[in-house]
Amino acid sequence: xxxxxxxxxxxxxxxxxxxxxxxxxxxxxxxxxxxxxxxxxxxxxxxxxxxxxxxxxxxxxxxxxxxxxxxxxxxxxxxxxxxxxxxxxxxxxxxxxxxxxxxxxxxxxxxxxxxxxxxxxxxxxxxxxxxxxxxxxxxxxxxxxxxxxxxxxxxxxxxxxxxxxxxxxxxxxxxxxxxxxxxxxxxxxxxxxxxxxxxxxxxxxxxxxxxxxxxxxxxxxxxxxxxxxxxxxxxxxxxxxxx
Amino acid sequence: xxxxxxxxxxxxxxxxxxxxxxxxxxxxxxxxxxxxxxxxxxxxxxxxxxxxxxxxxxxxxxxxxxxxxxxxxxxxxxxxxxxxxxxxxxxxxxxxxxxxxxxxxxxxxxxxxxxxxxxxxxxxxxxxxxxxxxxxxxxxxxxxxxxxxxxxxxxxxxxxxxxxxxxxxxxxxxxxxxxxxxxxxxxxxxxxxxxxxxxxxxxxxxxxxxxxxxxxxxxxxxxxxxxxxxxxxxxxxxxxxxxxxxxxxxxxxxxxxxxxxxxxxxxxxxxxxxxxxxxxxxxxxxxxxxxxxxxxxxxxxxxxxxxxxxxxxxxxxxxxxxxxxxxxxxxxxxxxxxxxxxxxxxxxxxxxxxxxxxxxxxxxxxxxxxxxxxxxxxxxxxxxxxxxxxxxxxxxxxxxxxxxxxxxxxxxxxxxxxxxxxxxxxxxxxxxxxxxxxxxxxxxxxxxxxxxxxxxxxxxxxxxxxxxxxxxxxxxxxxxxxxxxxxxxxxxxxxxxxxxxx
Ligand code: SF4
Ligand code: FES
Numbered sequence: 001x002x003x004x005x006x007x008x009x010x011x012x013x014x015x016x017x018x019x020x021x022x023x024x025x026x027x028x029x030x031x032x033x034x035x036x037x038x039x040x041x042x043x044x045x046x047x048x049x050x051x052x053x054x055x056x057x058x059x060x061x062x063x064x065x066x067x068x069x070x071x072x073x074x075x076x077x078x079x080x081x082x083x084x085x086x087x088x089x090x091x092x093x094x095x096x097x098x099x100x101x102x103x104x105x106x107x108x109x110x111x112x113x114x115x116x117x118x119x120x121x122x123x124x125x126x127x128x129x130x131x132x133x134x135x136x137x138x139x140x141x142x143x144x145x146x147x148x149x150x151x152x153x154x155x156x157x158x159x160x161x162x163x164x165x166x167x168x169x170x171x172x173x174x175x176x177x178x179x180x181x182x183x184x185x186x187x188x189x190x191x192x193x194x195x196x197x198x199x200x201x202x203x204x205x206x207x208x209x210x211x212x213x214x215x216x217x218x219x220x221x222x223x224x225x226x227x228x229x230x231x232x233x234x235x236x237x238x239x240x241x242x243x
Numbered sequence: 244x245x246x247x248x249x250x251x252x253x254x255x256x257x258x259x260x261x262x263x264x265x266x267x268x269x270x271x272x273x274x275x276x277x278x279x280x281x282x283x284x285x286x287x288x289x290x291x292x293x294x295x296x297x298x299x300x301x302x303x304x305x306x307x308x309x310x311x312x313x314x315x316x317x318x319x320x321x322x323x324x325x326x327x328x329x330x331x332x333x334x335x336x337x338x339x340x341x342x343x344x345x346x347x348x349x350x351x352x353x354x355x356x357x358x359x360x361x362x363x364x365x366x367x368x369x370x371x372x373x374x375x376x377x378x379x380x381x382x383x384x385x386x387x388x389x390x391x392x393x394x395x396x397x398x399x400x401x402x403x404x405x406x407x408x409x410x411x412x413x414x415x416x417x418x419x420x421x422x423x424x425x426x427x428x429x430x431x432x433x434x435x436x437x438x439x440x441x442x443x444x445x446x447x448x449x450x451x452x453x454x455x456x457x458x459x460x461x462x463x464x465x466x467x468x469x470x471x472x473x474x475x476x477x478x479x480x481x482x483x484x485x486x487x488x489x490x491x492x493x494x495x496x497x498x499x500x501x502x503x504x505x506x507x508x509x510x511x512x513x514x515x516x517x518x519x520x521x522x523x524x525x526x527x528x529x530x531x532x533x534x535x536x537x538x539x540x541x542x543x544x545x546x547x548x549x550x551x552x553x554x555x556x557x558x559x560x561x562x563x564x565x566x567x568x569x570x571x572x573x574x575x576x577x578x579x580x581x582x583x584x585x586x587x588x589x590x591x592x593x594x595x596x597x598x599x600x601x602x603x604x605x606x607x608x609x610x611x612x613x614x615x616x617x618x619x620x621x622x623x624x625x626x627x628x629x630x631x632x633x634x635x636x637x638x639x640x641x642x643x644x645x646x647x648x649x650x651x652x653x654x655x656x657x658x659x660x661x662x663x664x665x666x667x668x669x670x671x672x673x674x675x676x677x678x679x680x681x682x683x684x685x686x687x688x689x690x691x692x693x694x695x696x697x698x699x700x701x702x703x704x705x706x707x708x709x710x711x712x713x714x715x716x717x718x719x720x721x722x723x724x725x726x727x728x729x730x731x732x733x734x735x736x737x738x739x740x741x742x743x744x745x
Contacts, residue, residue, distance in 0.1 A: 212426035216426045
């Protein structure tokens, strides 16, 4: 019996049972834009960047199981327009001033903005003013850049078994919190060695005193656009710096 | 202490009978400069003031941010000399991380970056922004009085200006990583060295750059020689001088101790450690200006104000360490005939000598193998407070920070060159207004005289006002009740294309 396969933008892509569209595409070396998806974690389908059209319906590629004969549209102007709009909303909702952000060049959000040719933020900036949490001796939290992907929540809960992070509130008031009575990272069992210290795709969870030690221009997405790095887990914490 | 007061700073005639003229920027970007003149019925200037609305948002913004972000973040302050802020902040933070002696590779790379910045900024200031006034005349056709006009009338000068600036920018790109928002200097050192290939690439051009810089000095000297009265008198006022001076008394843009001289060149203070800047200088607040007026504390506000920038540095140092620039410095000093030169237009002469020195220093540095070394940073015992001083293209630049145990900035104080030069620029405006505007119909060309005077010190006031290379002024005629009775705009010197690409 032939291996099952789907048609991704007209190309046959084989997959094995239980794989999502995202996983099948990744194995085939085809890039589907994503933010909350990470190959090491259970998909949660919240950011909607990976939206594709499967048999005519909009679905999340990171959660939708692949089906034999499925026709999937991915790299189309219509879908990329929608993705760009999602990115623009994320950009204005936080403070993402790339030129002076220490995550620049290693940031998934920035890399996608380049990939999807987002030229302006389009919407009015919110300019939130969220104080950073610098209480921990080794790690800084800059909440101004959180995109609520919950990767840190998943990593701390499922890998580190510490439950340091959680999302609180709903709708536009939804935000990341630290699970401590004081709300401060220093008052949790968090450590730089935790998985959760190295999964943030943007510049929220940062190893302290690293900043710009790794020169701009030599960073991961400075070297190669994200669309050509299919299969490599996203650049994450500062552990990746210098690689 | 009594408040300082200067002739023409405040009109003595009953202001009800005076006509107000305001030179106001056409576009306001966060901060701006404005000149107001009060004229009596005979058109005599009774009061002249330069108001600069300083953009102080950064000091507040950076509080609560991690210190390692500062050298990159602070570059948002100025579109013309971001690297000066980058380096002044890094120097202040060196002390925070206990790196008081940088490895030679780090120090030399920073010096190279800064020399590139001096070169590009001085070239921009002179060729793009000032040469149109100097070559065509202060009151010449405003439509032509810009770099495009220079390119048409003096193509070789324009070309050299553009290429000198580009070379400076290339040095910045290679040392800082980017032309804008570079990240090369980090607390305690730098984040990359130069490869031999990169040095060779720059060295291939350096002799040409030095040759053009020499020609630029000759050009300014010809301008002085052609009209000595204008060049020596225009807007001139005597004052003290302040700058840092390097080891052995040499001109040093990157590091040194503070030195001040009086208007006759006598030493007032010397070898003052930059950490004691707050004892050396104080700042006066005046009700009519948002920008403070710094002065030498020991002398007081009336007599203690000073000039910073090329003119001050050229006459504050004892020597320049590179031969071509040193020969030019001697000729410059000789021009003063034993007296300190205070003429604003001589800023350009000193500026071009500095550009030549920067070019020579770049050549020496590029031959130094330390630039390709591998020891990039040092560190030591942490401190809570750091002060960094640097000679930015337009003058002494002071960055002062306090950082908590949690690595967040708790206090930031910046004193930028424009602020140091506030009183000298005000004085220059008053002299020019009195000498050139009194009793005349106020035309665009005459009003441009005022801008020319300001531009000797500062091309656009941008590091104080955040106005990114624009200094367009508008003339407003108001009657005694403040009603606008006439309006006239000077040609907006829109540099956004020039400055925005730094
Ligand atoms: S902190 Fe980072 S990993 Fe955690 S939810 Fe926010 S963006 Fe995602
Ligand atoms: S990557 Fe699929 S919803 Fe976020």
